[in-house]
Amino acid sequence: MEFLRFPLPEKVDEEKNRGNISIAMKIIDYYLSMDLPNEMKKRLEYEKIRLGLIKKDYGLGEKKALKMAFSRIENLTKEEFYSYMENGLIDYKVIDGKRRYFNRFIENLIFLKPDLKLRTKVGEDRLKSLVDDSIKRISMGEKLRYRVVAGIRVRLLKDSFYRVWLPFPVENDFSNNVKVIKTSHTKYEISEKMEHRTIYMEGTGKTFYVEFSYDISEISGEGDKSYKNLNNNQEKFPHVQFTPYIKYLASEIVGNENDPILKAKKIYNWIISHVRYTYVHEYILFNNISEYTATSLRGDCGMQALLFITLCRASGINAKWQSGWFVTPYSASPHDWAQVYHEEKGWIPVDPSFGNEFKGNTLRGDFYFGSLDGFRMVANEDFQVDLIPEKKFFRSDPVDNQRGEVEDTEGNIYFDKRASKIYVKKFEKIG
Numbered sequence: 001m002e003f004l005r006f007p008l009p010e011k012v013d014e015e016k017n018r019g020n021i022s023i024a025m026k027i028i029d030y031y032l033s034m035d036l037p038n039e040m041k042k043r044l045e046y047e048k049i050r051l052g053l054i055k056k057d058y059g060l061g062e063k064k065a066l067k068m069a070f071s072r073i074e075n076l077t078k079e080e081f082y083s084y085m086e087n088g089l090i091d092y093k094v095i096d097g098k099r100r101y102f103n104r105f106i107e108n109l110i111f112l113k114p115d116l117k118l119r120t121k122v123g124e125d126r127l128k129s130l131v132d133d134s135i136k137r138i139s140m141g142e143k144l145r146y147r148v149v150a151g152i153r154v155r156l157l158k159d160s161f162y163r164v165w166l167p168f169p170v171e172n173d174f175s176n177n178v179k180v181i182k183t184s185h186t187k188y189e190i191s192e193k194m195e196h197r198t199i200y201m202e203g204t205g206k207t208f209y210v211e212f213s214y215d216i217s218e219i220s221g222e223g224d225k226s227y228k229n230l231n232n233n234q235e236k237f238p239h240v241q242f243t244p245y246i247k248y249l250a251s252e253i254v255g256n257e258n259d260p261i262l263k264a265k266k267i268y269n270w271i272i273s274h275v276r277y278t279y280v281h282e283y284i285l286f287n288n289i290s291e292y293t294a295t296s297l298r299g300d301c302g303m304q305a306l307l308f309i310t311l312c313r314a315s316g317i318n319a320k321w322q323s324g325w326f327v328t329p330y331s332a333s334p335h336d337w338a339q340v341y342h343e344e345k346g347w348i349p350v351d352p353s354f355g356n357e358f359k360g361n362t363l364r365g366d367f368y369f370g371s372l373d374g375f376r377m378v379a380n381e382d383f384q385v386d387l388i389p390e391k392k393f394f395r396s397d398p399v400d401n402q403r404g405e406v407e408d409t410e411g412n413i414y415f416d417k418r419a420s421k422i423y424v425k426k427f428e429k430i431g
Contacts (some may be wrong), residue, residue: 223345
């Protein structure tokens with residue numbers, strides 16, 4: 001990812017900023033026909049991929065966006081819709097001369113303007129109730145252990161030869177007893193490297209899958225001592241940079257505090273009280289996720305985790321990434337959080353997005369610094385780590401691996417060219 005340090009040719013940047021995506025892509029093709037330094041060639045090839053994904057993320061035209069908004073929010077008027085847009089609450093771009101809306105703009109509008117939730121038809125949130133009940137029980141000292149059977153299935157558009165890396169549970173002090181139940185292909189390779197733990201398969205087919213079981217413990221008042229790398233207080237380009245604003249913000253938040261854990265708690269408290277949760281574009285489209293989150297004051301779970309990690313590291317604190325899936329008896333989906341190093345306890349969990357006070361539950365804010373529910377499948381102990389075996393082409397997700405990575409002999413197979421289904425089959429208490 002070091003090639004992202006290099007600037008784009010001025011004309012490419014100009015047309016991209018104007019929303020002239022098609023023109024920008026043609027200019028890139030012109031430059032790629034020249035004899036370029038290898039890293040600049042990578043930069044332009046990467047940008048061409050990103051420009052194509054922008055069009056997909058902003059897939060809604062004006063008429064369809066209005067129709068969706070009117071159907072989801074009761075008594076919404078055009079004037080109200082455009083007032084939200086003018087105030088930056090509706091995400092859109094002008095692409096090739098037409099206004100295009102982010103595919104999940106309605107959900108984000110409701111996140112950013114919570115009173116609109118009263119005008120939507122929303123049923124009981126059983127996941128919220130499940131988590132809140134778990135928090136209350138763990139906070140009273142009753143911690144459980146679960147055995148989970150879950151899996152991921154990737155379907156491709158055509159039967160061909162593919163190389164596939166699917167997420168697989170790590171083994172640490174709280175996640176262990178990992179077993180393969182079944183796979184689509186008899187030959188596979190499980191990475192022993194926990195930073196990005198994967199099960200790798202290659203071969204012909206249209207469907208690749210793995211189903212596994214693992215045991216997971218709830219966490220409170222303790223940390224993970226299995227991860228030994230303490231070199232987690234440095235920059236990691238491009239998403240953990242000590243930019244002037246990040247250094248200023250970290251200094252302002254931390255103040256004169258010297259204790260590392262108390263400094264980290266101040267940073268966590270600032271994030272959960274200032275940053276609103278929103279759905280975002282694919283991470284491949286961002287140049288610096290932590291600074292984007294710090295300046296826009298919005299972002300999803302991974303963005304809030306990366307901002308926490310960056311502010312901690314800029315303050316001299318060892319902080320690291322952890323991610324995988326949020327797994328309950330009802331469903332499973334990708335989720336990211338963080339850890340901070342405690343000298344006596346080891347790595348303690350920090351989940352800013354689940355602790356976010358804008359969810360209306362201050363109990364969560366206290367709980368998710370140092371404690372963690374058991375609704376997790378941990379697949380990644382770090383971010384931006386090479387897969388094993390090494391991938392030949394750019395990745396769909398350059399940060400970590402939760403939905404699987406796929407490539408054929410011609411190039412990477414992006415998310416829009418395949419379907420990934422994450423599922424949970426069994427979730428039972430074992431202690």
